[in-house]
Amino acid sequence: MKFSRRKFLHLAAGAAALPVLTRSASALDYPTRPVRIVVGSTPGSASDIVARLTAHWLSERLGQQFIVENRPGAGDNIATGFVARAQPDGYTLLYVIPPNAINATLYPTLDFNFLRDIAPIAGIIRTPSVMEVNLSVPTKTVPEFIAYAKANPGKINMATAGPGTGQHLFGELFKMMAGVDLLPVHYHGAQQALTDLIGDRVQVMFDIVPASLGYIRAGKLRALGVTTSSQIEALPGVPPIGDFVPRYEASGWQGIGAPSNTPTEIVAKLNKEVNAALSDAQFKARLADLGGQAFPGSPPDFGKFLAGETEKWGKVIRAANIKPE
Numbered sequence: 610m611k612f613s614r615r616k617f618l619h620l621a622a623g624a625a626a627l628p629v630l631t632r633s634a635s636a637l638d639y640p641t642r643p644v645r646i647v648v649g650s651t652p653g654s655a656s657d658i659v660a661r662l663t664a665h666w667l668s669e670r671l672g673q674q675f676i677v678e679n680r681p682g683a684g685d686n687i688a689t690g691f692v693a694r695a696q697p698d699g700y701t702l703l704y705v706i707p708p709n710a711i712n713a714t715l716y717p718t719l720d721f722n723f724l725r726d727i728a729p730i731a732g733i734i735r736t737p738s739v740m741e742v743n744l745s746v747p748t749k750t751v752p753e754f755i756a757y758a759k760a761n762p763g764k765i766n767m768a769t770a771g772p773g774t775g776q777h778l779f780g781e782l783f784k785m786m787a788g789v790d791l792l793p794v795h796y797h798g799a800q801q802a803l804t805d806l807i808g809d810r811v812q813v814m815f816d817i818v819p820a821s822l823g824y825i826r827a828g829k830l831r832a833l834g835v836t837t838s839s840q841i842e843a844l845p846g847v848p849p850i851g852d853f854v855p856r857y858e859a860s861g862w863q864g865i866g867a868p869s870n871t872p873t874e875i876v877a878k879l880n881k882e883v884n885a886a887l888s889d890a891q892f893k894a895r896l897a898d899l900g901g902q903a904f905p906g907s908p909p910d911f912g913k914f915l916a917g918e919t920e921k922w923g924k925v926i927r928a929a930n931i932k933p934e
Contacts, residue, residue, distance in 0.1 A: 636699075636872045636874030636875050636878070637874065639671075639699055639875050639878060640671055640672075640673040640699065640700065641673070642673060642700065643673055643674040643675070643676055643700075644667070644673060644674070644675045644676070644699065644700050644701075644702065645675075645676045645677075645678045645700070645701055645702070646660055646663070646664055646675055646676070646678065646703075646704050646865065647678050647680055647688045647691060647692050647701065647702065647703055647704065648660045648677055648678065648679050648680070648681075648688065648704040649679075649680060649681055649682075649684075649685030649686075649687065649688030649704070649706070649708070650679065650681050650685070650706070651679060651681045652679055655736075655817070655819070655899065656706050656863055657677065657679065658899065659733060659734055659863050659896070659899065659901075660677050660704045660863075661677050662892070662895055663675075663733055663865070663883065664676065664677050666882070666883075666886045666889075666892060667879070667883075667886075670882045670886075671878075671882060677704075684708050684712055684715070684716070684773070684933065685706060685708040685709060685712065686712055686716060686719060688703065688704075689703060689709055689712075689721060689723060689727065690719070690720060690721050692727065692866070692867070692868060693721040693723075693726035693727060693868060693869075694721070694868075695868050696868070697728075697867065697868040697869065697870040697871040697872075698871070698872075698875075699867060699871055699872065699875035699876075699879070701867070701868065702730070702865055702866065702867050702879075703727055703865070703866045703867065704863065704864075704865060705727070705729075705863065705864045705865060705866045705915070706861075706862070706863050707775055707861055707918070707922075708773075709723050709727070709915070710915060710918035710919040710921075710922055711773055711778065711922045711926070712773075713919050713923065714919070714922065714923035714926045714927065715773045715926055715931065715932075715933050716933060723915075723919070724915065724916060724919060725869065726868065726869050727866040727867070727868065727869065728866055728867045728868065728869050728870070728871050728876060728908070728912075729864070729866050729908050729909075729911040729912035729915055730864070730865040730866055730867055730876050730879050730880050730883070730908055730911065731864055731865050731879065731880045731883035731884060731905075731906070731908065731911055732862060732863075732864040732904035732905065732906055732910075732911045732914065733863050733864050733865065733883060733886075733887070733896075733903075733904055734862065734863045734896050734899070734901040734902065734903065734904050735837075735860050735861065735862045735901055735902050735904045736817055736818065736819070736860060736861035736862070736863075736899075736900055736901040736902075737817075737818050737835050737836055737837040737841050737860050737861075737900070737901075738776070738779055738815050738816055738817050738818060738835070738836040738859065738861065739815070739816060739817075739818050739821055739825070739832050739833075739834070739835050739836070739844060739847065740754075740783070740813065740814075740815050740832070740833045740834045740835075740836065740850055741806070741813070741814055741815075741816065741821055741824075741825065741830045741831060741832050741833065742754065742806075742812055742813050742814075742830070742831050742833060743806050743807060743808075743809050743811075743812060743830060743831070744828075744829070744830070744831060745809045745812075746765075746812050746813065746831070748833065749831065749833070750833060750834075750853075751833050751834045751848070751850055751852075751853040751854070752853050754813070754833055755787050755788075755789055755853070755854075758787075758789035758790065758791060759788070759789055762789075762790040763790045763792055764792075765789075765790075765791050765792065765812045765813060766791070766792050766794045766810070766811040766812050766813075767780045767784075767791040767792060767793050767794065767811065767812070767813050767814065767815075768794055768802035768803075768805060768806050768811040768813070768814040769793055769794065769795050769796065769802065769814075770795075770796060770797075770798055770799040770802055771795050771796065771797060771798070771934060772793075772795055772931055772932060772933060772934055773926065773931055773933055775815075775817070775859075775861055776799060776802070776814060776815050776816055776817075777793060777795070777931070778859070778922055778925050778926070778931075779815035779836055779859045780793065780813075780814075780815045781793075781925050781928075781929045781931070782857065782859055782925050783815065783850065783854065783857065784929075785925065785928060785929075786854050786856070786857050787854050787857075791813065794811050795934075799816060799817075799820055800820075802814060802816075803816065803820065803824065806830065807824065807829050807830060815836065815859075817861060817900065818835070818841065818843055818844065818900045819899060819900035822843055822844075822900070825844070832844055832847045833847075833850075834847060834848055834849060834850035834852075834853070835847055835848070835849055835850065836849075836850055836857070836858065836859040836860060837849060837858065837859075837860050838851055838858045842897075843900060861901075862904060862914075862918075863904075864904065864911055865879065865883065867879075876908050877908070880907060880908050883905075884905045884906075887903040887904070888903075888905070
């Protein structure tokens with residue numbers, strides 16, 4: 610059977626277009642099977658809770674089960690490396706949290722590059738922290754604390770949940786920008802640090818609001834300032850640290866990413882559904898109950914934010930010569 614040149618070229622063009630059409634169709638049909646969201650923390654942690662809330666929303670909206678898979682260890686690097694090496698087909702996602710940006714500098718020999726190997730999909734939540742002192746510290750405002758610290762260099766202990774954690778870096782950023790000398794005291798987790806803060810074995814801490822709010826409201830700790838650029842509803846009357854230390858701002862955050870080269874149609878579809886959740890009153894109320902605020906935006910918005918966080922904390926880590934445990 611002979612083909613004319615015109616017919617041959619027509620068939621060849623159709624064959625060349627087939628992979629594109631198949632890819633587009635698969636993206637439009639996505640997902641056709643369960644999707645896993647890999648979380649680098651343990652079940653019941655703050656990020657795990659929001660990840661499961663998000664997974665439930667996506668399952669209902671997209672008609673396939675989104676399953677949270679916990680892979681804790683190595684400061685979130687196990688989970689991130691696993692997703693970075695996964696097939697870029699939209700069926701393995703990474704729950705993105707601050708250690709991803711921090712670890713890019715904290716761990717110099719990672720076998721992946723977070724900004725290169727993980728494609729940003731969407732932010733979900735931002736969580737403020739609070740600068741707090743125990744009741745024996747004779748300061749009630751951030752300016753008073755700065756003056757007190759400058760009068761007592763190296764004598765004020767700053768509790769952290771470990772080297773390179775948010776509590777540590779938020780405090781180191783404050784030290785750099787306020788020009789004070791605080792001595793970091795590292796704990797294996799925030800709860801022990803809070804216990805020693807209340808007991809006056811350490812004097813100051815930069816902790817997430819949900820963990821400390823009960824102690825502040827009970828009068829066991831004194832809040833001096835919040836780390837975000839504006840006041841928060843949970844702590845009325847507590848001003849932003851940035852009101853007294855210009856340009857100071859720090860917050861926790863969570864979102865979703867995927868292996869690089871994941872089809873843009875799938876990224877866009879997931880972004881649309883996450884942002885729909887962040888516009889839903891009930892979903893937003895759940896985030897508020899967890900001490901956070903909705904963090905909507907496009908994939909490029911989230912990518913720009915992640916790059917900025919990576920650069921910001923990289924500078925702090927290098928300046929303070931912070932090493933992982």
